[in-house]
Amino acid sequence: MKVLVAVKRVIDYNVKPRVKMDGTGVDLTNVKMSMNPFDEIAVEEAIRLKEKGIATEIVAVSIGPAKAQETLRTALAMGADRAILVQTDEEVEPLAVAKIVAKVADEEQPQLIILGKQAIDDDNNATGQMLAALLGWPQGTFTSKLDPSGGEVSVTREVDGGLETDRLKLPAVITTDLRLNEPRYASLPNIMKAKSKPLATKTPEEIGVDIKRRLETLKVTEPAKRQAGDKVGSVDELVGKLKALGVVA
Amino acid sequence: MKTLVYVEHEGGQIKDATLAAVTAAAKLGEVHALVAGSNVGAVADAATKIAGVGKVHVADGAHLDHGLAENVAPVAAKLMETHDAFVAPATTTGKNIAPRVAALLDVMQISEILSVEDENTFTRPIYAGNAIATVRSSDAKKVLTVRGTAFEKAAREGGSGSVENVDVGSDAGSSSFVNLEESKSDRPELTSAKVIVSGGRAFGSSEQFHALLDPLADKLGAAVGASRAAVDAGYAPNDYQVGQTGKIVAPEVYIAIGISGAIQHLAGMKDSKVIVAINKDEEAPIFQVADVGLVGDLFKIVPELTGKL
Numbered sequence: 001m002k003v004l005v006a007v008k009r010v011i012d013y014n015v016k017p018r019v020k021m022d023g024t025g026v027d028l029t030n031v032k033m034s035m036n037p038f039d040e041i042a043v044e045e046a047i048r049l050k051e052k053g054i055a056t057e058i059v060a061v062s063i064g065p066a067k068a069q070e071t072l073r074t075a076l077a078m079g080a081d082r083a084i085l086v087q088t089d090e091e092v093e094p095l096a097v098a099k100i101v102a103k104v105a106d107e108e109q110p111q112l113i114i115l116g117k118q119a120i121d122d123d124n125n126a127t128g129q130m131l132a133a134l135l136g137w138p139q140g141t142f143t144s145k146l147d148p149s150g151g152e153v154s155v156t157r158e159v160d161g162g163l164e165t166d167r168l169k170l171p172a173v174i175t176t177d178l179r180l181n182e183p184r185y186a187s188l189p190n191i192m193k194a195k196s197k198p199l200a201t202k203t204p205e206e207i208g209v210d211i212k213r214r215l216e217t218l219k220v221t222e223p224a225k226r227q228a229g230d231k232v233g234s235v236d237e238l239v240g241k242l243k244a245l246g247v248v249a
Numbered sequence: 250m251k252t253l254v255y256v257e258h259e260g261g262q263i264k265d266a267t268l269a270a271v272t273a274a275a276k277l278g279e280v281h282a283l284v285a286g287s288n289v290g291a292v293a294d295a296a297t298k299i300a301g302v303g304k305v306h307v308a309d310g311a312h313l314d315h316g317l318a319e320n321v322a323p324v325a326a327k328l329m330e331t332h333d334a335f336v337a338p339a340t341t342t343g344k345n346i347a348p349r350v351a352a353l354l355d356v357m358q359i360s361e362i363l364s365v366e367d368e369n370t371f372t373r374p375i376y377a378g379n380a381i382a383t384v385r386s387s388d389a390k391k392v393l394t395v396r397g398t399a400f401e402k403a404a405r406e407g408g409s410g411s412v413e414n415v416d417v418g419s420d421a422g423s424s425s426f427v428n429l430e431e432s433k434s435d436r437p438e439l440t441s442a443k444v445i446v447s448g449g450r451a452f453g454s455s456e457q458f459h460a461l462l463d464p465l466a467d468k469l470g471a472a473v474g475a476s477r478a479a480v481d482a483g484y485a486p487n488d489y490q491v492g493q494t495g496k497i498v499a500p501e502v503y504i505a506i507g508i509s510g511a512i513q514h515l516a517g518m519k520d521s522k523v524i525v526a527i528n529k530d531e532e533a534p535i536f537q538v539a540d541v542g543l544v545g546d547l548f549k550i551v552p553e554l555t556g557k558l
Binding site for chain 1: 259315317318319322340341342344345346347348349350351352353355356357358359360361370374375376377378379380381382383384385386387388421422423424425426427428429430431432440444468469477480481486487488493494496501502512513519523524525527531536537538539540541542543544550553554557558
Protein backbone atom coordinates (compact mmCIF):
# COMPACT_ATOMS: atom_id res chain seq x y z
CA MET A 1 0.00 0.00 0.00
CA LYS A 2 1.00 3.58 -0.50
CA VAL A 3 1.65 5.67 2.59
CA LEU A 4 1.51 9.46 2.67
CA VAL A 5 3.33 11.30 5.47
CA ALA A 6 2.97 14.99 6.23
CA VAL A 7 5.94 16.89 7.67
CA LYS A 8 6.33 20.43 8.96
CA ARG A 9 9.41 22.60 9.31
CA VAL A 10 9.39 24.10 12.80
CA ILE A 11 11.68 25.63 15.38
CA ASP A 12 14.13 22.99 16.66
CA TYR A 13 12.96 21.09 19.72
CA ASN A 14 15.96 22.27 21.76
CA VAL A 15 15.66 25.98 21.04
CA LYS A 16 13.99 28.20 23.60
CA PRO A 17 11.50 30.36 21.69
CA ARG A 18 11.75 34.12 22.19
CA VAL A 19 8.84 36.48 21.77
CA LYS A 20 9.58 39.44 19.49
CA MET A 21 9.79 42.81 21.20
CA ASP A 22 7.00 44.23 19.03
CA GLY A 23 4.61 41.46 20.09
CA THR A 24 3.94 40.21 16.57
CA GLY A 25 5.19 36.68 17.07
CA VAL A 26 8.13 34.49 17.99
CA ASP A 27 11.54 35.48 16.61
CA LEU A 28 12.66 32.87 14.07
CA THR A 29 15.52 34.78 12.45
CA ASN A 30 18.74 32.79 12.65
CA VAL A 31 17.02 30.14 14.73
CA LYS A 32 17.71 26.47 14.07
CA MET A 33 14.77 24.84 12.31
CA SER A 34 14.07 21.10 12.09
CA MET A 35 11.40 18.61 11.23
CA ASN A 36 8.58 18.63 13.80
CA PRO A 37 9.51 15.76 16.18
CA PHE A 38 6.09 14.08 15.89
CA ASP A 39 6.42 14.15 12.09
CA GLU A 40 9.80 12.42 12.34
CA ILE A 41 7.98 9.66 14.19
CA ALA A 42 5.43 9.58 11.35
CA VAL A 43 8.16 9.20 8.73
CA GLU A 44 9.89 6.52 10.79
CA GLU A 45 6.67 4.54 11.12
CA ALA A 46 6.08 4.65 7.38
CA ILE A 47 9.61 3.39 6.77
CA ARG A 48 9.12 0.55 9.24
CA LEU A 49 5.93 -0.44 7.41
CA LYS A 50 7.93 -0.53 4.20
CA GLU A 51 10.67 -2.60 5.79
CA LYS A 52 7.99 -5.07 6.92
CA GLY A 53 6.77 -5.32 3.34
CA ILE A 54 3.43 -3.65 4.15
CA ALA A 55 4.07 -0.25 2.60
CA THR A 56 5.17 -0.15 -1.02
CA GLU A 57 5.79 3.54 -1.51
CA ILE A 58 6.22 6.46 0.87
CA VAL A 59 5.35 9.96 -0.28
CA ALA A 60 6.27 12.87 2.00
CA VAL A 61 4.36 16.13 1.71
CA SER A 62 5.09 19.49 3.30
CA ILE A 63 3.37 22.85 3.15
CA GLY A 64 5.66 25.80 3.74
CA PRO A 65 8.39 28.07 2.39
CA ALA A 66 11.10 27.03 -0.07
CA LYS A 67 13.26 26.03 2.88
CA ALA A 68 10.79 23.30 3.76
CA GLN A 69 12.59 21.43 0.97
CA GLU A 70 15.29 20.73 3.56
CA THR A 71 12.69 19.07 5.78
CA LEU A 72 11.49 16.97 2.86
CA ARG A 73 15.09 16.03 2.02
CA THR A 74 15.44 14.82 5.61
CA ALA A 75 12.37 12.63 5.12
CA LEU A 76 13.84 11.32 1.87
CA ALA A 77 17.17 10.64 3.58
CA MET A 78 15.38 8.70 6.30
CA GLY A 79 13.75 6.53 3.64
CA ALA A 80 10.76 8.20 1.96
CA ASP A 81 10.63 7.58 -1.80
CA ARG A 82 9.53 10.94 -3.12
CA ALA A 83 8.34 14.29 -1.90
CA ILE A 84 5.86 17.04 -2.66
CA LEU A 85 6.30 20.61 -1.47
CA VAL A 86 3.27 22.85 -1.54
CA GLN A 87 5.12 26.10 -1.43
CA THR A 88 3.92 29.28 0.22
CA ASP A 89 5.43 31.95 2.42
CA GLU A 90 2.12 32.46 4.18
CA GLU A 91 1.51 30.91 7.57
CA VAL A 92 -0.96 28.11 6.83
CA GLU A 93 -3.50 27.07 9.45
CA PRO A 94 -4.36 23.41 10.17
CA LEU A 95 -7.69 23.67 8.34
CA ALA A 96 -5.98 24.79 5.12
CA VAL A 97 -3.16 22.27 5.60
CA ALA A 98 -5.79 19.54 5.95
CA LYS A 99 -7.50 20.72 2.76
CA ILE A 100 -4.21 20.68 0.85
CA VAL A 101 -3.24 17.22 2.10
CA ALA A 102 -6.76 15.97 1.27
CA LYS A 103 -6.26 17.16 -2.33
CA VAL A 104 -2.89 15.44 -2.47
CA ALA A 105 -4.54 12.29 -1.12
CA ASP A 106 -7.19 12.47 -3.84
CA GLU A 107 -4.42 12.38 -6.39
CA GLU A 108 -2.09 9.90 -4.70
CA GLN A 109 -4.73 7.50 -3.29
CA PRO A 110 -2.75 6.33 -0.25
CA GLN A 111 -4.20 3.72 2.12
CA LEU A 112 -2.65 5.36 5.13
CA ILE A 113 -1.78 8.97 5.92
CA ILE A 114 0.47 9.43 8.93
CA LEU A 115 0.99 12.83 10.57
CA GLY A 116 2.43 14.09 13.83
CA LYS A 117 -0.26 14.64 16.47
CA GLN A 118 0.75 18.26 16.85
CA ALA A 119 3.33 20.75 15.66
CA ILE A 120 5.50 22.07 18.46
CA ASP A 121 5.18 25.67 17.23
CA ASP A 122 1.44 26.36 17.08
CA ASP A 123 0.50 23.39 19.32
CA ASN A 124 -2.91 23.02 17.66
CA ASN A 125 -3.27 19.23 17.56
CA ALA A 126 -5.89 19.47 14.82
CA THR A 127 -4.60 18.79 11.30
CA GLY A 128 -4.92 14.98 11.31
CA GLN A 129 -8.46 15.01 12.70
CA MET A 130 -9.50 17.70 10.20
CA LEU A 131 -7.96 15.76 7.34
CA ALA A 132 -9.83 12.60 8.36
CA ALA A 133 -13.09 14.55 8.49
CA LEU A 134 -12.55 16.09 5.04
CA LEU A 135 -11.76 12.71 3.51
CA GLY A 136 -14.50 10.93 5.46
CA TRP A 137 -11.89 8.47 6.73
CA PRO A 138 -11.51 7.07 10.24
CA GLN A 139 -8.80 8.52 12.46
CA GLY A 140 -6.38 7.00 14.94
CA THR A 141 -5.06 9.88 17.01
CA PHE A 142 -2.17 9.90 19.55
CA THR A 143 -1.03 6.50 18.30
CA SER A 144 1.60 4.52 20.17
CA LYS A 145 1.15 1.25 18.27
CA LEU A 146 -0.01 0.57 14.75
CA ASP A 147 -0.70 -2.73 13.07
CA PRO A 148 -2.27 -2.85 9.60
CA SER A 149 -3.60 -6.14 8.28
CA GLY A 150 -6.38 -7.33 6.02
CA GLY A 151 -7.87 -4.00 5.01
CA GLU A 152 -7.87 -2.74 8.59
CA VAL A 153 -5.46 -1.14 10.99
CA SER A 154 -5.35 -1.71 14.71
CA VAL A 155 -4.23 1.39 16.62
CA THR A 156 -3.32 1.75 20.25
CA ARG A 157 -3.84 5.32 21.41
CA GLU A 158 -2.38 7.22 24.36
CA VAL A 159 -5.50 8.61 26.02
CA ASP A 160 -5.93 10.34 29.39
CA GLY A 161 -7.13 7.15 31.06
CA GLY A 162 -4.50 4.77 29.71
CA LEU A 163 -4.17 2.97 26.38
CA GLU A 164 -7.16 2.61 24.07
CA THR A 165 -7.15 0.22 21.15
CA ASP A 166 -9.42 0.83 18.18
CA ARG A 167 -9.79 -0.90 14.84
CA LEU A 168 -10.08 1.29 11.74
CA LYS A 169 -11.00 0.39 8.18
CA LEU A 170 -8.47 1.46 5.56
CA PRO A 171 -7.91 4.01 4.21
CA ALA A 172 -7.28 5.81 7.50
CA VAL A 173 -5.51 8.79 9.03
CA ILE A 174 -3.04 8.20 11.85
CA THR A 175 -1.50 10.81 14.16
CA THR A 176 1.60 9.83 16.08
CA ASP A 177 2.43 10.06 19.75
CA LEU A 178 5.88 9.93 21.32
CA ARG A 179 6.05 6.23 22.08
CA LEU A 180 5.22 4.96 18.60
CA ASN A 181 8.90 4.58 17.71
CA GLU A 182 12.31 6.18 17.95
CA PRO A 183 13.15 7.84 14.65
CA ARG A 184 16.42 6.90 12.99
CA TYR A 185 19.16 9.29 11.99
CA ALA A 186 19.75 9.47 8.28
CA SER A 187 23.12 8.01 7.31
CA LEU A 188 25.54 10.03 5.18
CA PRO A 189 25.14 7.78 2.11
CA ASN A 190 21.37 8.09 2.42
CA ILE A 191 21.60 11.86 2.76
CA MET A 192 23.58 11.88 -0.51
CA LYS A 193 21.09 9.54 -2.16
CA ALA A 194 18.17 11.69 -1.04
CA LYS A 195 19.47 14.56 -3.15
CA SER A 196 18.51 12.72 -6.32
CA LYS A 197 15.10 11.51 -5.16
CA PRO A 198 12.14 13.27 -6.84
CA LEU A 199 10.78 16.38 -5.16
CA ALA A 200 7.83 18.07 -6.89
CA THR A 201 6.83 21.63 -6.09
CA LYS A 202 3.30 23.01 -6.35
CA THR A 203 1.43 26.00 -5.00
CA PRO A 204 -1.81 26.11 -3.01
CA GLU A 205 -3.40 27.92 -5.99
CA GLU A 206 -2.44 25.11 -8.37
CA ILE A 207 -3.94 22.62 -5.95
CA GLY A 208 -7.03 24.79 -5.62
CA VAL A 209 -7.07 25.49 -1.91
CA ASP A 210 -7.76 28.90 -0.40
CA ILE A 211 -5.27 29.37 2.45
CA LYS A 212 -6.67 32.64 3.75
CA ARG A 213 -6.36 32.65 7.52
CA ARG A 214 -9.43 32.41 9.68
CA LEU A 215 -7.61 33.40 12.85
CA GLU A 216 -5.87 36.74 13.05
CA THR A 217 -3.08 36.96 15.59
CA LEU A 218 -3.58 40.26 17.35
CA LYS A 219 -0.54 39.96 19.57
CA VAL A 220 1.92 37.53 21.05
CA THR A 221 3.20 38.05 24.55
CA GLU A 222 5.48 36.32 27.00
CA PRO A 223 3.71 34.43 29.76
CA ALA A 224 4.05 35.71 33.30
CA LYS A 225 7.47 34.71 34.54
CA ARG A 226 7.88 32.76 37.74
CA GLN A 227 10.51 33.97 40.13
CA ALA A 228 12.96 31.41 41.39
CA GLY A 229 12.39 30.92 45.11
CA ASP A 230 14.71 29.85 47.85
CA LYS A 231 16.83 26.78 48.15
CA VAL A 232 16.71 25.00 51.45
CA GLY A 233 19.64 23.10 52.91
CA SER A 234 18.04 20.04 54.42
CA VAL A 235 15.00 17.80 54.44
CA ASP A 236 14.00 19.27 57.82
CA GLU A 237 13.91 22.74 56.31
CA LEU A 238 11.92 21.41 53.38
CA VAL A 239 9.40 19.82 55.72
CA GLY A 240 9.20 23.16 57.54
CA LYS A 241 8.47 24.95 54.26
CA LEU A 242 5.82 22.41 53.29
CA LYS A 243 4.18 22.87 56.69
CA ALA A 244 4.29 26.64 56.32
CA LEU A 245 2.59 26.25 52.95
CA GLY A 246 -0.08 24.10 54.54
CA VAL A 247 0.71 21.07 52.37
CA VAL A 248 1.18 18.92 55.45
CA ALA A 249 -0.19 19.27 58.92
CA MET B 250 -24.38 33.44 21.44
CA LYS B 251 -25.60 29.88 21.93
CA THR B 252 -22.86 27.40 22.86
CA LEU B 253 -22.75 23.62 22.80
CA VAL B 254 -20.46 22.07 25.39
CA TYR B 255 -19.24 18.54 24.74
CA VAL B 256 -19.76 16.56 27.94
CA GLU B 257 -16.92 14.14 28.55
CA HIS B 258 -17.98 11.23 30.69
CA GLU B 259 -16.76 7.84 31.76
CA GLY B 260 -18.50 5.11 33.68
CA GLY B 261 -21.60 7.31 34.08
CA GLN B 262 -19.59 10.16 35.61
CA ILE B 263 -18.99 13.59 34.10
CA LYS B 264 -15.29 14.41 34.01
CA ASP B 265 -14.02 17.54 35.76
CA ALA B 266 -12.61 18.97 32.53
CA THR B 267 -16.18 19.37 31.26
CA LEU B 268 -16.94 21.73 34.16
CA ALA B 269 -14.13 24.06 33.13
CA ALA B 270 -15.47 24.01 29.57
CA VAL B 271 -18.90 25.05 30.90
CA THR B 272 -17.32 28.05 32.63
CA ALA B 273 -15.56 29.07 29.42
CA ALA B 274 -18.76 28.64 27.40
CA ALA B 275 -20.75 30.74 29.89
CA LYS B 276 -18.43 33.67 29.05
CA LEU B 277 -19.69 33.43 25.48
CA GLY B 278 -23.39 33.16 26.16
CA GLU B 279 -26.09 30.59 26.68
CA VAL B 280 -24.77 27.14 27.59
CA HIS B 281 -26.23 24.02 26.03
CA ALA B 282 -24.60 20.63 26.41
CA LEU B 283 -24.19 17.55 24.26
CA VAL B 284 -24.16 14.17 25.94
CA ALA B 285 -23.32 11.45 23.43
CA GLY B 286 -22.87 7.78 24.20
CA SER B 287 -24.68 4.56 24.90
CA ASN B 288 -27.13 4.36 27.83
CA VAL B 289 -26.28 7.85 28.96
CA GLY B 290 -29.52 8.73 30.74
CA ALA B 291 -27.80 9.17 34.09
CA VAL B 292 -25.07 11.32 32.55
CA ALA B 293 -27.69 13.50 30.89
CA ASP B 294 -29.48 13.97 34.22
CA ALA B 295 -26.19 14.90 35.88
CA ALA B 296 -25.49 17.38 33.07
CA THR B 297 -28.82 19.18 33.66
CA LYS B 298 -27.68 19.83 37.24
CA ILE B 299 -24.43 21.59 36.30
CA ALA B 300 -24.75 25.23 37.24
CA GLY B 301 -25.36 27.37 34.17
CA VAL B 302 -26.38 24.60 31.78
CA GLY B 303 -29.66 25.13 29.94
CA LYS B 304 -30.67 22.51 27.45
CA VAL B 305 -28.90 19.14 27.40
CA HIS B 306 -28.98 17.49 23.97
CA VAL B 307 -28.78 13.75 24.35
CA ALA B 308 -27.64 11.42 21.59
CA ASP B 309 -28.01 7.89 22.91
CA GLY B 310 -26.99 5.09 20.59
CA ALA B 311 -24.78 2.00 20.61
CA HIS B 312 -22.57 3.43 17.85
CA LEU B 313 -21.80 6.46 20.04
CA ASP B 314 -20.33 4.32 22.82
CA HIS B 315 -16.71 5.18 23.69
CA GLY B 316 -17.05 8.50 21.89
CA LEU B 317 -15.78 7.34 18.51
CA ALA B 318 -15.00 10.59 16.67
CA GLU B 319 -16.24 9.21 13.34
CA ASN B 320 -19.73 8.78 14.79
CA VAL B 321 -19.89 11.61 17.33
CA ALA B 322 -18.57 14.44 15.12
CA PRO B 323 -21.49 14.36 12.63
CA VAL B 324 -24.00 14.48 15.51
CA ALA B 325 -22.24 17.54 16.93
CA ALA B 326 -21.92 19.16 13.51
CA LYS B 327 -25.66 18.72 12.93
CA LEU B 328 -26.46 20.38 16.26
CA MET B 329 -24.17 23.24 15.33
CA GLU B 330 -26.74 24.31 12.75
CA THR B 331 -28.58 25.83 15.69
CA HIS B 332 -25.60 26.76 17.91
CA ASP B 333 -22.80 29.29 17.52
CA ALA B 334 -19.88 27.73 19.36
CA PHE B 335 -18.79 24.14 20.01
CA VAL B 336 -16.81 24.01 23.23
CA ALA B 337 -14.89 20.88 24.27
CA PRO B 338 -12.43 20.20 27.07
CA ALA B 339 -8.81 20.02 25.85
CA THR B 340 -8.47 16.41 26.93
CA THR B 341 -7.55 13.53 24.63
CA THR B 342 -11.29 12.97 24.11
CA GLY B 343 -12.00 16.61 23.27
CA LYS B 344 -8.90 16.91 21.10
CA ASN B 345 -9.96 13.83 19.19
CA ILE B 346 -13.46 15.06 18.40
CA ALA B 347 -13.39 18.88 18.20
CA PRO B 348 -11.13 19.31 15.14
CA ARG B 349 -13.24 16.76 13.29
CA VAL B 350 -16.33 18.84 14.07
CA ALA B 351 -14.48 22.01 13.01
CA ALA B 352 -13.55 20.56 9.63
CA LEU B 353 -17.12 19.39 9.02
CA LEU B 354 -18.22 22.99 9.66
CA ASP B 355 -15.33 24.49 7.67
CA VAL B 356 -14.15 26.34 10.77
CA MET B 357 -10.61 26.80 12.08
CA GLN B 358 -10.49 25.48 15.64
CA ILE B 359 -9.06 27.60 18.43
CA SER B 360 -7.13 25.11 20.55
CA GLU B 361 -6.61 25.11 24.32
CA ILE B 362 -7.97 28.55 25.07
CA LEU B 363 -6.74 30.22 28.24
CA SER B 364 -9.24 33.08 28.24
CA VAL B 365 -12.25 34.51 26.45
CA GLU B 366 -11.59 38.17 25.58
CA ASP B 367 -14.80 38.64 23.62
CA GLU B 368 -16.96 36.37 21.50
CA ASN B 369 -14.41 36.35 18.67
CA THR B 370 -11.17 36.80 20.60
CA PHE B 371 -9.30 34.31 22.73
CA THR B 372 -5.85 33.73 24.17
CA ARG B 373 -4.02 30.45 23.74
CA PRO B 374 -0.55 29.10 24.41
CA ILE B 375 1.88 28.45 21.56
CA TYR B 376 5.47 27.18 21.52
CA ALA B 377 4.99 24.98 24.58
CA GLY B 378 3.54 27.89 26.50
CA ASN B 379 6.60 30.07 25.92
CA ALA B 380 4.31 32.53 24.19
CA ILE B 381 0.67 33.45 24.55
CA ALA B 382 -1.17 34.42 21.38
CA THR B 383 -4.28 36.57 21.29
CA VAL B 384 -6.28 35.46 18.25
CA ARG B 385 -9.44 36.76 16.65
CA SER B 386 -11.60 34.36 14.69
CA SER B 387 -13.41 35.49 11.55
CA ASP B 388 -15.43 32.27 11.32
CA ALA B 389 -19.18 32.70 11.86
CA LYS B 390 -19.23 29.63 14.11
CA LYS B 391 -16.53 28.84 16.63
CA VAL B 392 -14.96 25.57 17.65
CA LEU B 393 -12.90 25.77 20.83
CA THR B 394 -11.05 23.46 23.14
CA VAL B 395 -10.58 24.68 26.68
CA ARG B 396 -7.55 24.25 28.90
CA GLY B 397 -8.97 22.88 32.15
CA THR B 398 -6.46 24.61 34.40
CA ALA B 399 -7.31 28.06 33.03
CA PHE B 400 -10.98 28.16 34.07
CA GLU B 401 -12.76 27.53 37.36
CA LYS B 402 -14.93 24.44 37.39
CA ALA B 403 -18.67 25.06 37.23
CA ALA B 404 -20.57 23.60 40.19
CA ARG B 405 -21.98 20.12 39.66
CA GLU B 406 -25.19 21.11 41.44
CA GLY B 407 -27.51 24.07 41.17
CA GLY B 408 -28.49 23.91 37.52
CA SER B 409 -31.95 23.13 36.22
CA GLY B 410 -31.44 22.25 32.58
CA SER B 411 -33.83 20.26 30.44
CA VAL B 412 -33.18 17.14 28.40
CA GLU B 413 -33.88 16.88 24.70
CA ASN B 414 -33.21 13.76 22.68
CA VAL B 415 -31.63 14.45 19.34
CA ASP B 416 -30.88 12.65 16.10
CA VAL B 417 -28.21 10.05 16.86
CA GLY B 418 -27.00 9.78 13.27
CA SER B 419 -25.76 6.45 12.03
CA ASP B 420 -22.73 4.22 12.44
CA ALA B 421 -20.05 5.32 9.96
CA GLY B 422 -18.88 1.72 10.12
CA SER B 423 -15.27 2.73 9.70
CA SER B 424 -14.04 2.41 13.27
CA SER B 425 -14.67 0.28 16.31
CA PHE B 426 -13.54 0.28 19.90
CA VAL B 427 -11.54 -2.78 20.96
CA ASN B 428 -10.49 -2.11 24.54
CA LEU B 429 -9.16 0.34 27.10
CA GLU B 430 -6.17 -0.71 29.14
CA GLU B 431 -6.86 1.48 32.13
CA SER B 432 -4.08 2.44 34.47
CA LYS B 433 -5.80 1.76 37.73
CA SER B 434 -4.89 3.78 40.74
CA ASP B 435 -6.47 4.68 44.07
CA ARG B 436 -4.75 8.03 43.93
CA PRO B 437 -6.38 11.24 42.75
CA GLU B 438 -6.45 12.01 39.03
CA LEU B 439 -3.48 14.04 37.84
CA THR B 440 -5.50 16.84 36.31
CA SER B 441 -7.61 17.42 39.43
CA ALA B 442 -5.14 16.55 42.22
CA LYS B 443 -4.27 19.18 44.83
CA VAL B 444 -0.77 17.79 45.25
CA ILE B 445 1.38 16.04 42.66
CA VAL B 446 4.69 14.30 43.15
CA SER B 447 6.42 13.81 39.85
CA GLY B 448 9.54 11.83 38.97
CA GLY B 449 12.11 11.91 36.21
CA ARG B 450 14.69 9.66 34.67
CA ALA B 451 17.00 10.08 37.67
CA PHE B 452 15.07 7.29 39.43
CA GLY B 453 16.90 4.81 37.24
CA SER B 454 14.26 2.09 37.13
CA SER B 455 10.55 1.46 37.34
CA GLU B 456 11.07 -0.35 40.66
CA GLN B 457 12.87 2.59 42.24
CA PHE B 458 10.41 5.07 40.77
CA HIS B 459 7.52 3.37 42.50
CA ALA B 460 9.36 2.26 45.64
CA LEU B 461 10.34 5.87 46.36
CA LEU B 462 7.49 7.95 44.97
CA ASP B 463 4.46 5.85 45.89
CA PRO B 464 4.95 6.05 49.69
CA LEU B 465 5.55 9.82 49.44
CA ALA B 466 2.41 10.25 47.33
CA ASP B 467 0.43 8.18 49.82
CA LYS B 468 1.65 10.35 52.71
CA LEU B 469 0.59 13.51 50.88
CA GLY B 470 -2.59 12.14 49.29
CA ALA B 471 -0.95 13.14 46.04
CA ALA B 472 -1.21 12.03 42.43
CA VAL B 473 1.94 10.71 40.76
CA GLY B 474 3.24 12.28 37.57
CA ALA B 475 6.31 11.75 35.44
CA SER B 476 8.53 13.49 32.93
CA ARG B 477 8.60 12.34 29.35
CA ALA B 478 12.03 10.80 29.94
CA ALA B 479 10.67 8.65 32.76
CA VAL B 480 7.73 7.49 30.65
CA ASP B 481 9.93 6.79 27.62
CA ALA B 482 12.22 4.74 29.87
CA GLY B 483 9.21 2.69 30.99
CA TYR B 484 9.27 3.79 34.66
CA ALA B 485 5.67 5.02 34.46
CA PRO B 486 2.70 4.56 32.09
CA ASN B 487 1.94 7.13 29.37
CA ASP B 488 -0.94 8.72 31.22
CA TYR B 489 1.45 9.89 33.96
CA GLN B 490 3.22 12.24 31.55
CA VAL B 491 3.11 15.92 32.40
CA GLY B 492 4.18 18.38 29.71
CA GLN B 493 3.55 20.12 26.40
CA THR B 494 2.13 17.02 24.81
CA GLY B 495 1.11 15.17 27.95
CA LYS B 496 -1.15 16.42 30.70
CA ILE B 497 -1.36 20.05 31.72
CA VAL B 498 -1.63 20.35 35.49
CA ALA B 499 -1.89 23.21 37.96
CA PRO B 500 -2.11 21.73 41.45
CA GLU B 501 -1.65 23.60 44.73
CA VAL B 502 1.74 21.95 45.05
CA TYR B 503 3.88 20.24 42.44
CA ILE B 504 6.91 18.38 43.73
CA ALA B 505 9.37 17.65 40.91
CA ILE B 506 11.93 15.04 41.85
CA GLY B 507 14.86 14.17 39.63
CA ILE B 508 13.34 16.24 36.82
CA SER B 509 15.73 18.68 35.17
CA GLY B 510 12.99 20.92 33.79
CA ALA B 511 13.06 20.83 29.98
CA ILE B 512 10.79 23.50 28.46
CA GLN B 513 8.44 20.76 27.30
CA HIS B 514 7.98 19.62 30.91
CA LEU B 515 7.67 23.14 32.30
CA ALA B 516 4.89 23.75 29.76
CA GLY B 517 2.77 21.21 31.61
CA MET B 518 3.23 22.36 35.21
CA LYS B 519 4.44 25.92 35.47
CA ASP B 520 1.02 27.22 36.46
CA SER B 521 1.12 25.18 39.67
CA LYS B 522 0.64 27.39 42.73
CA VAL B 523 3.77 26.16 44.49
CA ILE B 524 6.60 24.26 42.84
CA VAL B 525 9.06 22.25 44.90
CA ALA B 526 12.14 20.84 43.18
CA ILE B 527 14.55 18.18 44.36
CA ASN B 528 17.51 17.61 42.07
CA LYS B 529 21.17 16.74 42.44
CA ASP B 530 22.21 19.30 39.82
CA GLU B 531 21.97 22.76 41.32
CA GLU B 532 22.07 24.26 37.82
CA ALA B 533 18.99 22.32 36.69
CA PRO B 534 16.47 24.66 35.00
CA ILE B 535 13.69 23.38 37.25
CA PHE B 536 15.15 25.54 40.06
CA GLN B 537 14.46 28.67 38.00
CA VAL B 538 10.72 28.11 38.38
CA ALA B 539 10.72 26.42 41.79
CA ASP B 540 9.49 28.25 44.89
CA VAL B 541 11.40 25.84 47.10
CA GLY B 542 14.45 23.87 46.00
CA LEU B 543 16.61 21.25 47.62
CA VAL B 544 19.84 20.14 45.99
CA GLY B 545 20.86 16.59 46.74
CA ASP B 546 20.57 12.88 46.13
CA LEU B 547 16.93 11.90 45.69
CA PHE B 548 17.67 8.34 46.84
CA LYS B 549 18.53 9.78 50.28
CA ILE B 550 16.14 12.74 50.31
CA VAL B 551 12.89 11.07 49.27
CA PRO B 552 12.86 8.32 51.94
CA GLU B 553 13.90 10.85 54.58
CA LEU B 554 11.17 13.24 53.49
CA THR B 555 8.55 10.49 53.47
CA GLY B 556 9.66 9.45 56.94
CA LYS B 557 9.46 12.96 58.35
CA LEU B 558 6.05 13.87 56.98
